[in-house]
Amino acid sequence: MPYYRAVGRIPHKRHTQFRRSDGGLYAEELMGTEGFSSEAALLYHEGLPTAIVDAQDWAMPTAVILPNHPLKPRHFTTHKLDAGSADAVTGRQLLLANRDVRISYAVVDAPSPLYRNAIGDECVYVESGEAVVETVFGALMVGQGDYVVLPTSTTHRWVPDGEARLFIVEAAGHIAPPARYLTKRGQFNEFSPYCERDLRGPAEPLIVPGEDVEVLVRHRSGGTRFVYARHPFDVVGWDGCLYPYALNIADFEPITGRVHQPPPVHQTFAGPNFVICSFVPRKFDYHPLSIPAPYNHANVDSDEVIFYVGGDFMSRKGAGIELGSVSLHPNGFTHGPQPGSVEASIGKEATDEWAVMVDTFRPLELGEAALACEDTSYAWTWSGRRNGGPDSTTG
Protein backbone atom coordinates (compact mmCIF):
# COMPACT_ATOMS: atom_id res chain seq x y z
CA MET A 1 0.00 0.00 0.00
CA PRO A 2 1.83 3.13 -1.15
CA TYR A 3 -0.15 5.85 0.62
CA TYR A 4 1.14 7.37 3.89
CA ARG A 5 -1.21 7.68 6.85
CA ALA A 6 -0.79 8.62 10.49
CA VAL A 7 -3.38 7.78 13.15
CA GLY A 8 -3.43 8.62 16.86
CA ARG A 9 -0.40 9.82 18.80
CA ILE A 10 3.14 9.25 17.54
CA PRO A 11 6.45 10.88 18.50
CA HIS A 12 7.91 13.57 16.25
CA LYS A 13 10.99 11.46 15.48
CA ARG A 14 10.94 7.73 14.84
CA HIS A 15 12.89 5.43 17.17
CA THR A 16 13.01 8.05 19.95
CA GLN A 17 11.63 8.10 23.51
CA PHE A 18 7.82 8.23 23.58
CA ARG A 19 6.41 7.99 27.09
CA ARG A 20 3.10 7.04 28.65
CA SER A 21 1.52 9.28 31.30
CA ASP A 22 3.04 7.00 33.98
CA GLY A 23 6.52 7.75 32.64
CA GLY A 24 7.07 4.34 31.03
CA LEU A 25 8.01 3.98 27.40
CA TYR A 26 5.53 2.96 24.75
CA ALA A 27 6.75 -0.15 22.94
CA GLU A 28 7.60 0.70 19.35
CA GLU A 29 6.97 -2.00 16.72
CA LEU A 30 8.10 -1.83 13.11
CA MET A 31 5.81 -3.97 10.99
CA GLY A 32 7.58 -4.15 7.65
CA THR A 33 7.55 -6.04 4.38
CA GLU A 34 10.45 -7.48 2.37
CA GLY A 35 12.90 -7.31 5.23
CA PHE A 36 13.32 -3.64 6.06
CA SER A 37 13.19 -2.62 2.41
CA SER A 38 9.56 -2.03 1.50
CA GLU A 39 6.31 -0.64 2.92
CA ALA A 40 6.15 -0.55 6.70
CA ALA A 41 4.29 0.91 9.65
CA LEU A 42 5.52 1.99 13.07
CA LEU A 43 3.08 1.15 15.85
CA TYR A 44 3.24 2.35 19.47
CA HIS A 45 1.92 -0.18 21.99
CA GLU A 46 1.04 0.46 25.61
CA GLY A 47 2.50 -2.97 26.46
CA LEU A 48 4.97 -5.37 24.91
CA PRO A 49 3.67 -6.88 21.63
CA THR A 50 6.01 -9.79 22.31
CA ALA A 51 4.57 -10.92 25.66
CA ILE A 52 3.02 -14.35 25.12
CA VAL A 53 2.10 -16.70 27.94
CA ASP A 54 1.13 -19.79 25.95
CA ALA A 55 1.36 -21.35 22.48
CA GLN A 56 -0.66 -24.42 21.46
CA ASP A 57 -1.41 -26.20 18.21
CA TRP A 58 -4.40 -24.76 16.38
CA ALA A 59 -5.64 -27.61 14.22
CA MET A 60 -7.10 -25.90 11.19
CA PRO A 61 -9.84 -27.78 9.37
CA THR A 62 -8.43 -29.91 6.59
CA ALA A 63 -10.17 -29.24 3.30
CA VAL A 64 -10.10 -31.95 0.67
CA ILE A 65 -8.51 -30.66 -2.51
CA LEU A 66 -8.88 -32.39 -5.84
CA PRO A 67 -7.33 -31.50 -9.19
CA ASN A 68 -9.66 -30.19 -11.89
CA HIS A 69 -9.41 -33.46 -13.79
CA PRO A 70 -10.76 -34.38 -16.27
CA LEU A 71 -10.42 -30.71 -17.13
CA LYS A 72 -13.79 -28.93 -17.18
CA PRO A 73 -15.24 -25.48 -16.84
CA ARG A 74 -17.05 -25.42 -13.53
CA HIS A 75 -19.93 -23.61 -11.87
CA PHE A 76 -20.41 -23.44 -8.12
CA THR A 77 -23.56 -22.06 -6.50
CA THR A 78 -22.26 -20.70 -3.21
CA HIS A 79 -25.71 -19.75 -1.96
CA LYS A 80 -26.48 -23.46 -1.68
CA LEU A 81 -23.69 -23.91 0.86
CA ASP A 82 -24.55 -24.24 4.53
CA ALA A 83 -25.24 -20.93 6.21
CA GLY A 84 -25.21 -22.07 9.82
CA SER A 85 -23.73 -20.03 12.64
CA ALA A 86 -20.14 -19.29 11.71
CA ASP A 87 -17.43 -16.68 11.93
CA ALA A 88 -15.13 -15.18 9.31
CA VAL A 89 -12.03 -17.10 10.39
CA THR A 90 -13.09 -20.62 11.37
CA GLY A 91 -16.18 -20.63 9.10
CA ARG A 92 -14.33 -20.45 5.79
CA GLN A 93 -15.49 -22.98 3.22
CA LEU A 94 -12.70 -23.65 0.74
CA LEU A 95 -13.67 -23.39 -2.92
CA LEU A 96 -10.43 -23.27 -4.88
CA ALA A 97 -6.74 -23.26 -4.11
CA ASN A 98 -3.24 -23.53 -5.47
CA ARG A 99 0.19 -22.72 -4.05
CA ASP A 100 -0.37 -18.98 -4.52
CA VAL A 101 -3.94 -18.40 -3.46
CA ARG A 102 -6.85 -19.91 -1.52
CA ILE A 103 -10.38 -18.79 -2.32
CA SER A 104 -13.07 -19.43 0.31
CA TYR A 105 -16.66 -18.47 0.98
CA ALA A 106 -18.13 -17.76 4.39
CA VAL A 107 -21.60 -16.94 5.63
CA VAL A 108 -21.00 -15.37 9.02
CA ASP A 109 -23.13 -14.10 11.87
CA ALA A 110 -20.79 -14.38 14.86
CA PRO A 111 -17.67 -12.47 15.93
CA SER A 112 -14.48 -14.21 14.84
CA PRO A 113 -11.61 -15.03 17.15
CA LEU A 114 -8.65 -12.68 17.06
CA TYR A 115 -6.61 -13.87 14.11
CA ARG A 116 -3.69 -13.10 11.89
CA ASN A 117 -2.51 -14.69 8.68
CA ALA A 118 1.28 -14.78 8.67
CA ILE A 119 1.48 -16.41 5.23
CA GLY A 120 0.18 -13.52 3.16
CA ASP A 121 -2.29 -10.73 2.65
CA GLU A 122 -6.02 -11.37 2.59
CA CYS A 123 -8.52 -9.60 0.35
CA VAL A 124 -12.08 -10.17 1.53
CA TYR A 125 -14.95 -9.10 -0.70
CA VAL A 126 -18.17 -8.41 1.20
CA GLU A 127 -20.97 -9.79 -0.96
CA SER A 128 -23.67 -8.71 1.49
CA GLY A 129 -24.10 -7.57 5.07
CA GLU A 130 -22.12 -5.28 7.32
CA ALA A 131 -19.27 -5.80 9.74
CA VAL A 132 -16.66 -4.03 11.78
CA VAL A 133 -13.14 -5.29 11.16
CA GLU A 134 -11.25 -4.54 14.35
CA THR A 135 -7.47 -4.43 13.91
CA VAL A 136 -4.35 -3.33 15.76
CA PHE A 137 -4.43 -0.28 13.45
CA GLY A 138 -8.02 0.64 14.37
CA ALA A 139 -11.43 -0.38 13.10
CA LEU A 140 -12.89 -0.43 9.58
CA MET A 141 -16.63 -0.30 9.01
CA VAL A 142 -17.31 -2.45 5.96
CA GLY A 143 -20.36 -3.38 3.96
CA GLN A 144 -21.69 -4.69 0.70
CA GLY A 145 -19.27 -4.28 -2.19
CA ASP A 146 -16.20 -3.59 -0.08
CA TYR A 147 -12.86 -5.16 -0.78
CA VAL A 148 -11.08 -5.35 2.58
CA VAL A 149 -7.32 -5.75 2.26
CA LEU A 150 -5.60 -7.06 5.39
CA PRO A 151 -1.80 -7.04 5.27
CA THR A 152 0.14 -10.12 6.30
CA SER A 153 0.26 -10.58 10.09
CA THR A 154 -2.33 -7.92 10.89
CA THR A 155 -4.00 -9.06 14.11
CA HIS A 156 -7.73 -8.53 13.65
CA ARG A 157 -11.19 -9.92 14.11
CA TRP A 158 -14.45 -9.70 12.16
CA VAL A 159 -17.57 -8.57 14.02
CA PRO A 160 -20.59 -8.89 11.71
CA ASP A 161 -23.79 -6.96 12.30
CA GLY A 162 -26.29 -9.70 11.45
CA GLU A 163 -25.47 -12.04 8.57
CA ALA A 164 -22.64 -11.24 6.15
CA ARG A 165 -21.47 -13.16 3.09
CA LEU A 166 -17.75 -13.03 2.38
CA PHE A 167 -15.60 -14.11 -0.59
CA ILE A 168 -12.12 -14.52 0.81
CA VAL A 169 -8.90 -14.47 -1.19
CA GLU A 170 -5.82 -15.48 0.79
CA ALA A 171 -2.51 -14.81 -0.93
CA ALA A 172 0.90 -16.30 -0.31
CA GLY A 173 2.40 -12.80 -0.51
CA HIS A 174 1.26 -9.21 -0.83
CA ILE A 175 -1.84 -7.81 -2.52
CA ALA A 176 -1.52 -4.29 -3.90
CA PRO A 177 -2.84 -1.96 -6.57
CA PRO A 178 -1.31 -2.83 -9.96
CA ALA A 179 2.05 -1.10 -10.43
CA ARG A 180 0.87 0.52 -13.66
CA TYR A 181 -1.71 2.56 -11.70
CA LEU A 182 1.03 4.20 -9.63
CA THR A 183 3.61 6.88 -10.34
CA LYS A 184 7.20 5.93 -9.69
CA ARG A 185 6.86 7.55 -6.25
CA GLY A 186 3.61 5.79 -5.41
CA GLN A 187 0.74 8.20 -6.13
CA PHE A 188 -2.22 6.83 -8.08
CA ASN A 189 -1.88 8.24 -11.58
CA GLU A 190 -4.59 9.63 -13.89
CA PHE A 191 -4.94 6.29 -15.69
CA SER A 192 -5.96 4.47 -12.54
CA PRO A 193 -9.66 3.55 -12.16
CA TYR A 194 -9.49 4.49 -8.46
CA CYS A 195 -7.28 6.63 -6.28
CA GLU A 196 -6.36 7.57 -2.73
CA ARG A 197 -9.73 9.25 -2.07
CA ASP A 198 -11.48 5.93 -2.62
CA LEU A 199 -9.48 4.03 0.02
CA ARG A 200 -10.74 3.94 3.60
CA GLY A 201 -8.21 3.23 6.33
CA PRO A 202 -8.59 3.15 10.11
CA ALA A 203 -9.24 6.67 11.38
CA GLU A 204 -8.48 6.36 15.09
CA PRO A 205 -6.75 3.95 17.48
CA LEU A 206 -8.66 1.02 18.93
CA ILE A 207 -7.76 0.21 22.53
CA VAL A 208 -9.31 -2.85 24.16
CA PRO A 209 -8.41 -3.79 27.75
CA GLY A 210 -7.83 -7.41 28.60
CA GLU A 211 -5.39 -10.01 29.83
CA ASP A 212 -4.61 -13.54 28.68
CA VAL A 213 -6.07 -13.00 25.22
CA GLU A 214 -6.10 -15.71 22.55
CA VAL A 215 -4.91 -15.01 19.02
CA LEU A 216 -5.07 -17.63 16.26
CA VAL A 217 -2.17 -17.50 13.82
CA ARG A 218 -2.04 -19.16 10.43
CA HIS A 219 1.61 -19.54 9.54
CA ARG A 220 3.91 -21.40 7.19
CA SER A 221 4.02 -24.57 9.24
CA GLY A 222 0.36 -24.71 10.30
CA GLY A 223 -1.77 -23.03 12.95
CA THR A 224 -0.89 -21.83 16.45
CA ARG A 225 -3.08 -20.53 19.25
CA PHE A 226 -1.12 -17.90 21.18
CA VAL A 227 -2.20 -16.43 24.47
CA TYR A 228 -0.99 -12.87 24.97
CA ALA A 229 -0.42 -11.36 28.40
CA ARG A 230 -2.52 -8.35 27.39
CA HIS A 231 -4.93 -7.55 24.61
CA PRO A 232 -3.05 -6.88 21.36
CA PHE A 233 -5.34 -3.91 20.62
CA ASP A 234 -3.22 -1.51 22.69
CA VAL A 235 -1.80 0.75 19.94
CA VAL A 236 -2.11 4.46 20.72
CA GLY A 237 -0.82 5.58 17.34
CA TRP A 238 0.87 4.46 14.15
CA ASP A 239 2.09 5.78 10.86
CA GLY A 240 3.38 4.44 7.57
CA CYS A 241 2.28 2.92 4.30
CA LEU A 242 1.25 -0.51 5.57
CA TYR A 243 -2.25 -0.87 7.04
CA PRO A 244 -5.62 -2.48 6.34
CA TYR A 245 -7.98 -0.61 4.07
CA ALA A 246 -11.28 -0.93 2.22
CA LEU A 247 -12.20 -0.03 -1.36
CA ASN A 248 -15.80 -0.27 -2.48
CA ILE A 249 -16.38 -1.83 -5.88
CA ALA A 250 -18.76 1.07 -6.66
CA ASP A 251 -15.76 3.41 -6.44
CA PHE A 252 -14.01 1.52 -9.24
CA GLU A 253 -14.47 3.71 -12.33
CA PRO A 254 -14.79 1.54 -15.44
CA ILE A 255 -12.71 2.15 -18.54
CA THR A 256 -14.71 1.81 -21.75
CA GLY A 257 -13.98 2.10 -25.47
CA ARG A 258 -15.38 1.99 -28.99
CA VAL A 259 -14.74 -1.74 -29.15
CA HIS A 260 -14.59 -4.44 -26.45
CA GLN A 261 -12.00 -3.66 -23.78
CA PRO A 262 -9.94 -6.59 -22.49
CA PRO A 263 -10.16 -7.71 -18.85
CA PRO A 264 -6.98 -5.89 -17.72
CA VAL A 265 -8.99 -2.63 -17.79
CA HIS A 266 -10.99 -4.11 -14.92
CA GLN A 267 -7.93 -4.96 -12.83
CA THR A 268 -8.23 -3.82 -9.24
CA PHE A 269 -5.42 -5.58 -7.37
CA ALA A 270 -2.34 -7.65 -8.10
CA GLY A 271 -0.99 -10.48 -5.99
CA PRO A 272 1.81 -13.00 -6.48
CA ASN A 273 0.73 -15.07 -9.49
CA PHE A 274 -2.84 -13.76 -9.53
CA VAL A 275 -4.91 -10.65 -10.19
CA ILE A 276 -8.29 -9.43 -8.93
CA CYS A 277 -10.59 -7.54 -11.31
CA SER A 278 -13.94 -5.74 -10.89
CA PHE A 279 -16.76 -5.81 -13.43
CA VAL A 280 -19.07 -2.88 -12.72
CA PRO A 281 -22.02 -1.22 -14.48
CA ARG A 282 -20.76 0.69 -17.51
CA LYS A 283 -21.63 2.00 -20.95
CA PHE A 284 -21.06 -0.56 -23.65
CA ASP A 285 -18.78 -0.14 -26.66
CA TYR A 286 -19.80 2.66 -29.02
CA HIS A 287 -18.30 1.72 -32.41
CA PRO A 288 -21.33 1.54 -34.78
CA LEU A 289 -20.56 -2.14 -35.49
CA SER A 290 -19.33 -3.05 -32.00
CA ILE A 291 -20.14 -6.36 -30.31
CA PRO A 292 -20.43 -5.68 -26.57
CA ALA A 293 -20.25 -9.38 -25.59
CA PRO A 294 -16.73 -10.70 -25.07
CA TYR A 295 -15.08 -12.80 -27.75
CA ASN A 296 -14.21 -16.42 -27.09
CA HIS A 297 -10.85 -16.51 -25.42
CA ALA A 298 -8.11 -18.92 -24.44
CA ASN A 299 -6.14 -17.48 -21.55
CA VAL A 300 -3.25 -19.82 -22.15
CA ASP A 301 -1.48 -18.80 -18.95
CA SER A 302 -4.27 -18.60 -16.41
CA ASP A 303 -7.32 -20.05 -14.71
CA GLU A 304 -10.21 -17.58 -14.49
CA VAL A 305 -12.62 -17.39 -11.57
CA ILE A 306 -15.65 -15.10 -11.64
CA PHE A 307 -17.86 -14.43 -8.62
CA TYR A 308 -21.19 -13.01 -9.77
CA VAL A 309 -22.44 -10.48 -7.22
CA GLY A 310 -25.08 -8.31 -8.84
CA GLY A 311 -27.06 -7.25 -11.88
CA ASP A 312 -27.52 -9.26 -15.03
CA PHE A 313 -24.44 -11.00 -16.37
CA MET A 314 -25.20 -10.79 -20.06
CA SER A 315 -22.57 -13.16 -21.45
CA ARG A 316 -23.62 -16.11 -19.27
CA LYS A 317 -27.36 -16.11 -20.13
CA GLY A 318 -28.85 -19.61 -20.09
CA ALA A 319 -25.96 -21.21 -18.19
CA GLY A 320 -27.61 -21.30 -14.78
CA ILE A 321 -25.44 -18.49 -13.42
CA GLU A 322 -27.16 -16.77 -10.49
CA LEU A 323 -26.23 -14.33 -7.75
CA GLY A 324 -23.49 -15.91 -5.67
CA SER A 325 -22.37 -18.17 -8.50
CA VAL A 326 -18.67 -18.80 -9.03
CA SER A 327 -17.44 -19.95 -12.45
CA LEU A 328 -14.05 -21.49 -13.12
CA HIS A 329 -12.75 -21.36 -16.69
CA PRO A 330 -9.42 -23.18 -16.56
CA ASN A 331 -6.29 -22.95 -18.62
CA GLY A 332 -6.54 -25.51 -21.44
CA PHE A 333 -10.20 -24.74 -22.18
CA THR A 334 -11.34 -21.98 -24.56
CA HIS A 335 -14.29 -20.18 -23.02
CA GLY A 336 -16.66 -17.53 -24.24
CA PRO A 337 -20.20 -16.19 -24.15
CA GLN A 338 -23.12 -18.58 -23.95
CA PRO A 339 -24.93 -19.31 -27.23
CA GLY A 340 -27.06 -16.36 -28.33
CA SER A 341 -25.27 -13.85 -26.07
CA VAL A 342 -23.19 -12.32 -28.87
CA GLU A 343 -26.18 -11.48 -31.10
CA ALA A 344 -28.23 -10.41 -28.11
CA SER A 345 -25.57 -7.94 -27.00
CA ILE A 346 -25.55 -6.00 -30.29
CA GLY A 347 -27.18 -2.61 -29.87
CA LYS A 348 -27.20 -2.78 -26.08
CA GLU A 349 -26.00 0.49 -24.57
CA ALA A 350 -25.01 -0.46 -21.05
CA THR A 351 -24.65 -3.28 -18.55
CA ASP A 352 -25.58 -3.39 -14.88
CA GLU A 353 -23.38 -6.41 -14.09
CA TRP A 354 -21.28 -6.64 -10.92
CA ALA A 355 -18.65 -9.34 -10.62
CA VAL A 356 -15.29 -10.04 -9.02
CA MET A 357 -12.75 -11.95 -11.08
CA VAL A 358 -9.63 -13.73 -9.86
CA ASP A 359 -7.19 -14.89 -12.55
CA THR A 360 -4.47 -17.23 -11.33
CA PHE A 361 -1.34 -18.14 -13.20
CA ARG A 362 -1.14 -21.62 -11.73
CA PRO A 363 -3.99 -24.13 -12.01
CA LEU A 364 -6.60 -24.13 -9.30
CA GLU A 365 -7.68 -27.27 -7.51
CA LEU A 366 -11.17 -27.88 -6.17
CA GLY A 367 -12.03 -27.61 -2.48
CA GLU A 368 -14.66 -29.60 -0.64
CA ALA A 369 -17.11 -26.66 -0.62
CA ALA A 370 -16.82 -26.25 -4.39
CA LEU A 371 -17.67 -29.90 -4.96
CA ALA A 372 -20.57 -29.61 -2.51
CA CYS A 373 -22.27 -26.86 -4.51
CA GLU A 374 -21.21 -27.69 -8.08
CA ASP A 375 -23.67 -27.45 -10.94
CA THR A 376 -22.22 -30.32 -12.97
CA SER A 377 -24.24 -29.50 -16.07
CA TYR A 378 -22.35 -26.23 -16.67
CA ALA A 379 -19.58 -27.72 -18.82
CA TRP A 380 -22.06 -28.70 -21.51
CA THR A 381 -24.05 -25.46 -21.69
CA TRP A 382 -22.26 -24.14 -24.78
CA SER A 383 -23.19 -27.22 -26.82
CA GLY A 384 -26.46 -28.00 -25.12
CA ARG A 385 -25.49 -31.68 -25.38
CA ARG A 386 -23.83 -34.31 -23.30
CA ASN A 387 -22.82 -37.56 -24.98
CA GLY A 388 -22.26 -40.36 -22.49
CA GLY A 389 -19.78 -40.24 -19.62
CA PRO A 390 -20.18 -40.97 -15.96
CA ASP A 391 -22.23 -37.88 -15.11
CA SER A 392 -24.37 -37.84 -18.23
CA THR A 393 -27.54 -37.89 -16.18
CA THR A 394 -26.68 -34.47 -14.72
CA GLY A 395 -27.16 -32.67 -18.00
Ligand SMILES: [Fe+2]
Ligand atom coordinates in the same frame (compact mmCIF):
# COMPACT_ATOMS: atom_id res chain seq x y z
FE1 LIG B 1 -12.81 -14.90 -19.57
